[in-house]
Amino acid sequence: MQTRTAAPTLTPPATAVRLDAVTKTYGSGAARVTALRGVDLTLARGSFTAVMGPSGSGKSTFLHCAAGLDRPTSGSVWLGGTDISRLKPKALTTFRRDHVGFVFQAYNLLPALTVEQNVTLPLLLAGREPDRGWLDFVVGAVGLADLRGRKPAEMSGGQQQRVAIARALVTRPDAVFADEPTGALDSRTGRQVLDLLRRTAVDLEQTVVMVTHDPVAAAHADRVVFVADGAFVGHLDRPTPQQVADHMTHLGEW
Known part of the structure; x- marks a missing residue:
């Protein structure tokens, strides 16, 4: 009797963030701005x-549209398997808190609040242990295992930013969005x-999306995406800071 071998199942890489034809406009008439x-x-x-x-x-x-802080005028934004651009305000607030x-x-x-209390604040707000x-x-991964009882005033700026990163990770979100995280x-x-x-991206398989103006900061990423006049106009994979700076020059910033 022959047995049939099942065809192998190919599982595509999980998508954490997806924007489809996203447009955002502000104002109307002569004051209308397309961002x-x-x-x-x-x-x-x-990634x-x-x-x-x-x-x-x-x-x-x-960043605001991708993270659910603002709604696109048209198009859709997906985080994990959820189209957040279709969620009602209360549901969107809850989704952001948890995901x-x-x-x-x-x-x-x-x-x-102490380090641990600040880290677990999103869970407290959600009523979860x-x-x-x-x-x-x-807490150990961000190097704060011995500082759990300290309060922000007792910590350096770098240590406080580590607390913020741990807080962003504690809910196991679909993505972490960072806006100029090293600016201060x-x-x-x-x-x-x-x-x-x-x-966090490599070891925890956490998706990180960072907006920055600093070529050195950008060069830490797997991919740098460039935006001009509201559209994506190119990308570089694993670039050096000089390559990022050179590319920015062509966008007219420097």
Whole structure:
């Protein structure tokens, strides 16, 4: 009796972030401004992507739409398997809390809370108990295992940004969005934070999307995407800081 061998199942890489024909406009009539023009982008889980462009190019609008902080005028935004551009406001707020991590230039830590309390704040707001094993792993991964009881005022800027990164990771989000995460740090501390973001992508298979104006910061990413006049106008894979700077020159920033 012959047995039939099942055909192998090919599983494509999981998609963490997808934008389909996303347009964003503000105002109307003569005051109408188009900030994004039919943007398409697909990011695989575990990727680290930097977004760069001149001032007013649309990179911040892209970040806000991709992270669910703003709604596109047209098109769709998917995080994991959810089309967040179709969610109602309350559902979108809940989704962001549970599925999106944020890291900003300002650390946005609550001064009265300890490291551990700041890290677990998204879970507290959701009425969920932390997974102690995952919490211990995340706090250790960002180098804060011995500082869990400290408050922000007792920590350096770099340590506070590590707390913000751990807070962004604690819910195991579909993606972490970072907006100029090293802007308030000196170059050495900034490099350590960027190395940490890269390790979260490599070691934790966490998707990281970072907006930055710094070619050195961008060069830590797997891919640098360039934005001009509301559209993606090219990318570089694993570039050097000089290659990023040279590319930006052609976009008219310097």
